[in-house]
Amino acid sequence: MARAPVVRVLEREWVVWRSLWRGSVFSAVVAPLLFLGAMGLGLGQLVKQGSGNVDGVTYLAFVTPGLMAASAVMQSAGESLWPVMAGVKWLGTYHAAVSTPVESADVYTGKLAWTGVRTVISASIFLVVATVLGGVTSPWGVLAIPATVLGALAIAAPLAAWAVLQESDGPFAVVMRIVIFPLFLFSGTFFPVSRLPNSIEWLVVFSPLWHAVELCRGATTGGAAGADTLPAVVAHVVVLLGFIGVGWCWGVRTFHRILTR
Amino acid sequence: MSLIRAEGLTKRFGDFVAVDGIDFEVAPGEAFGFLGPNGAGKTSTMRMIGCVSPITSGSLELFGLDASTSGPAIRSRLGSVPQEDSLDTELTVYDNLLIYGRYFDMPRAEIKQRADELLDFMQLKDRRNDRVDPLSGGMKRRLTIARALVNEPELLLLDEPTTGLDPQARHMLWERFYQLKRRGVTLVLTTHYMDEAEQLCDRLVIMDGGRIVAEGSPRELIARHSTREVVELRFPHGEARDAAVPRLSDSAARVEALPDRVLVYAHDGDEVAGVIDSLGIEVESMYPRRSTLEDVFLILTGRSLLEE
Numbered sequence: 001m002a003r004a005p006v007v008r009v010l011e012r013e014w015v016v017w018r019s020l021w022r023g024s025v026f027s028a029v030v031a032p033l034l035f036l037g038a039m040g041l042g043l044g045q046l047v048k049q050g051s052g053n054v055d056g057v058t059y060l061a062f063v064t065p066g067l068m069a070a071s072a073v074m075q076s077a078g079e080s081l082w083p084v085m086a087g088v089k090w091l092g093t094y095h096a097a098v099s100t101p102v103e104s105a106d107v108y109t110g111k112l113a114w115t116g117v118r119t120v121i122s123a124s125i126f127l128v129v130a131t132v133l134g135g136v137t138s139p140w141g142v143l144a145i146p147a148t149v150l151g152a153l154a155i156a157a158p159l160a161a162w163a164v165l166q167e168s169d170g171p172f173a174v175v176m177r178i179v180i181f182p183l184f185l186f187s188g189t190f191f192p193v194s195r196l197p198n199s200i201e202w203l204v205v206f207s208p209l210w211h212a213v214e215l216c217r218g219a220t221t222g223g224a225a226g227a228d229t230l231p232a233v234v235a236h237v238v239v240l241l242g243f244i245g246v247g248w249c250w251g252v253r254t255f256h257r258i259l260t261r
Numbered sequence: 262m263s264l265i266r267a268e269g270l271t272k273r274f275g276d277f278v279a280v281d282g283i284d285f286e287v288a289p290g291e292a293f294g295f296l297g298p299n300g301a302g303k304t305s306t307m308r309m310i311g312c313v314s315p316i317t318s319g320s321l322e323l324f325g326l327d328a329s330t331s332g333p334a335i336r337s338r339l340g341s342v343p344q345e346d347s348l349d350t351e352l353t354v355y356d357n358l359l360i361y362g363r364y365f366d367m368p369r370a371e372i373k374q375r376a377d378e379l380l381d382f383m384q385l386k387d388r389r390n391d392r393v394d395p396l397s398g399g400m401k402r403r404l405t406i407a408r409a410l411v412n413e414p415e416l417l418l419l420d421e422p423t424t425g426l427d428p429q430a431r432h433m434l435w436e437r438f439y440q441l442k443r444r445g446v447t448l449v450l451t452t453h454y455m456d457e458a459e460q461l462c463d464r465l466v467i468m469d470g471g472r473i474v475a476e477g478s479p480r481e482l483i484a485r486h487s488t489r490e491v492v493e494l495r496f497p498h499g500e501a502r503d504a505a506v507p508r509l510s511d512s513a514a515r516v517e518a519l520p521d522r523v524l525v526y527a528h529d530g531d532e533v534a535g536v537i538d539s540l541g542i543e544v545e546s547m548y549p550r551r552s553t554l555e556d557v558f559l560i561l562t563g564r565s566l567l568e569e
Contacts (some may be wrong), residue, residue, distance in 0.1 A: 002366050005333075012360045019352055092347035096408075099313055099341040100364035101333040260313055261274070 005102045009110025010117070012097070017118065027078070028122040032071035033129055040135055041189065055192055055225040058136070062225060064135030065144055065216035066189035068126050069151045072119050073209045076152035077180045079115055080160040081172040087111075088164050088258055092096070098259050108164075108255040112156055119152040120145060130220075140224025147219060150240040151212025155180070156245025161254045183209045186218050188217075208243045211236040262325070264289045264416060264447050265310060269319030272305045279305040281471035282319060289415075292438075296458045296554060297468035298300040298566050303451035304344065306468075307420045310449065311341045323416070337365060337535070339416040340409030344424065346401045350394040354385060354404055357393060358411055365412040372411065379407040382437065399430035410567040411440075417441065419450035423457060435460050453566050455554035467554070469562045479554055486560050487552040488514045490530035494523045494537075495545045505542045517559060526556070 017024075039112035044059035054062040087107070097107050123145045130136050136144075163172070184194065193201055204210040215236045217226025227233045249256035265287040272280040280302040287293040295303040308314035309321060312332040323335045343561035349357050355376060380386045383403040393401065402422070409417060419438070423431040438461055442448055452458050458465050459479045467475045467482070475482055483489075489509040496502040502523060509516050513533060515526040527533045530549030537544065558566050 005364075008363050008366060011363050015360055016349065016352060019356065032456050073436055091350060092343070092345050095313075095343060095345075096347040096361065097364060099311055099336060099343065100361065100412075101337045101366070102364050103333065260315060 005106035006110045006113060008102060009097065009106050010113045013110065013114035014117075017114075024075075028071075028075050028118075029125050032067050032122075032126055033066050035071070036064060036126075036130060036133065036135065039067070040130075040133065057221050057225045060133070060135045060219070061137050061221055062192075064130045065188060065220040065226065066187075066213050068123060068130065068144055068220075069148050069212040069216045070184050070187065070189040070209060071126070072148045072152045073155050073212065074101075074125055074165065074184055075122065076115050076119060076156040076179060077159055077176065079118070079164045080111075080156040081175070082169060084111070084160050084163040085166065085172070089168075092257055094255075101178050104255045104259040105252045107259065108251045109248070111160060112153060115156045116149050117151055119149045123148040127220075136220045137224070138220060140218075140222045141220040143219040144216040147212055147215035150215070150237065150244070151208055154208035154212070154240045154243035155249070157244050157251055159247075161247055161251030164251075164254050164258050183207050188213045205239075208240060211239050215240075262286060262289070262543075263322075264291075264324065265293075265449070266322045267310075267319065268321075269354060270306070270309065270316060271318045272309060272314065273317045273318070278471050280287055280309070283466075283468075283471075283473045285449065285466055285473065285476070287449060289447055290442070290445055292442050292450070292463045294449075294458045294462035294465035295451040295468055296453070296455065296462075296465050296558070296566070298453055298558075298564070301468040302471040303453075303468055304420055304493060307418055307451055309448075311339065311418050312478050313341075337412065338414060339418060340412065340414035341535050342406050342409045342420060342422055344420045346405045348393050348401060351437055353390050353392055354380065354396075355389050357404060358408055361408045362411045367412065373496075375411055375413070376407075376543065379410055382410075383407045384433075385540075397429045399433075399568070401425050402426060402430070402434070406437070414446065416447045419448065421451055421453070423452075423454070431457070434480065446528075455558070458554055460482050465554075467558055467561060469564075474561045475557065482554060482557045483552045487556045488526040489552060490526075490533075491530050491552050492525040492527065492530045492533045492537075492552055493546075493548040493550065494525060495521070496523070497543065497545045505544070507543065508540055509533075509537070515560070524556070524559070526552070526560075 040060035040063050047054060047059035095251050098104050127136065127141060127144060187204060187207045193204045193210065214227040215233060218228055218233060227236055263286040266409065267283060267285050269282045269284065270280060271282050284469040295306060297303050299369050309316050312328050312335045316329060324338060328335060333416040338466065349360065359372055380389055383406060385400060385403055388400065393404065423434055438448060450461060462479060464478050466473045475486060477485065496505065506516055506518050506523060509525055513525045513527045525533050534547055534549060537547065555566055
């Protein structure tokens with residue numbers, strides 16, 4: 001039986017990663033763990049001496065799910081920008097793909113599927129190490145992996161859809177600085193969003209990362225913090241699926257427009 | 262039964278008409294060329310044949326299938342060599358073939374066997390496990406061609422296959438294309454090199470401004486539109502040239518005054534040379550040669566193929 005073209009694209013991403021994974025292992029795994037050490041253990045000691053805990057859990061337990069989702073989102077954002085430019089302009093490998101039975105929508109969807117697979121790998125490693133360090137306090141923590149994948153795709157789908165339209169990578173660094181990096185810092189990753197000024201706190205509903213962090217935090221703390229009720233979990237999942245769905249519809253169009261003109 | 266049949270084939274980008282209602286047919290086993298300068302619409306035509314770019318109007322069939330509705334089925338039977346190599350340069354030579362073969366859903370074992378044959382055929386065997394990035398331009402080109410052959414296509418599309426390569430690399434590729442043709446692969450290529458068209462094509466169309474201006478075998482086109490021979494003249498200065506052109510018109514079928522030289526078209530070049538001597542026309546150099554497709558293009562369009 002013929003394999004779906006999306007799977008063939010996914011395999012291409014795997015072959016590329018198999019050769020080049022060493023280059024990404026720092027940003028995907030080592031950097032988040034360093035953050036966890038510095039923030040969770042180092043800063044956590046200060047928090048313990050001050051307020052004792054955050055939202056009812058230790059600072060380590062608070063920041064672990066935040067870092068898990070936030071580093072996956074950062075990683076996926078980068079992956080959805082420069083490699084897309086390489087595929088469509090620098091190398092033109094996307095053009096090579098669509099000259100075979102593979103279609104432009106398969107190229108885009110396969111790329112997203114790979115982001116999902118890759119996020120499962122990095123998030124699992126992070127989760128295991130964080131558990132050993134004491135950052136995960138509930139067996140429900142396993143569910144932080146799918147939550148992280150949803151967050152990664154909610155960023156990757158619209159970003160890749162947009163990236164394929166760009167003439168150069170000039171705007172990419174700007175997007176990383178003014179969109180992704182603020183999301184990384186202010187989506188309830190390192191401190192509760194209730195600490196934000198009231199006038200801007202409501203803005204976090206537009207951050208896919210915040211929804212992913214709430215889900216992860218609910219999972220790793222067993223509902224002690226973060227999304228702690230079923231309706232809250234459903235609401236976050238629906239919003240993330242909305243980001244993915246809208247992004248995907250847009251990306252199918254933009255990839256088609258650019259690759260088959 | 263034609264392998265490719267196009268009628269009124271048109272491609273528009275907004276208001277710009279890249280391909281303006283062309284008709285052509287390609288028979289199985291043929292080597293068919295699109296010759297024309299940059300911007301003539303060759304690549305747009307090629308992308309439509311490759312079922313990558315949708316046609317704006319007209320009709321296009323390959324293997325008896327409609328290009329607008331059977332894209333993936335058609336693409337599974339052809340090999341495409343684009344102008345830009347589009348290789349995964351950070352991967353090895355073999356991985357590039359593997360990825361591409363998998364796009365066609367070929368089993369790994371079959372890709373491996375096919376890759377070994379193709380790397381041998383394209384003289385890349387020693388580089389099988391090397392990264393693509395440091396390879397020479399000619400080697401990358403050969404790999405792109407090997408990649409296009411991985412699915413054993415019935416039809417190979419070559420868009421400017423030797424542009425940017427040195428003469429030695431070009432001749433090697435021409436020889437390989439000839440071997441493929443002998444094995445029964447249909448070749449469709451675009452080029453702006455008249456020598457490439459003459460070497461490779463059984464039949465070709467000359468394109469200019471999105472239209473086909475002439476069609477036939479290289480010999481037919483030269484016989485129909487040009488004379489058998491041409492004498493290229495260079496003059497020491499502009500006045501000598503301007504004085505000579507009207508005096509030559511009587512003894513030649515046609516005289517073309519280009520910025521750097523004058524072309525005198527005649528059946529017999531030596532006869533023209535004799536006339537020039539007897540008229541006492543002052544020339545810097547005189548070079549009689551056979552007519553080429555370049556002359557056909559110049560006569561049909563008033564411009565040179567290599568003009569931008």
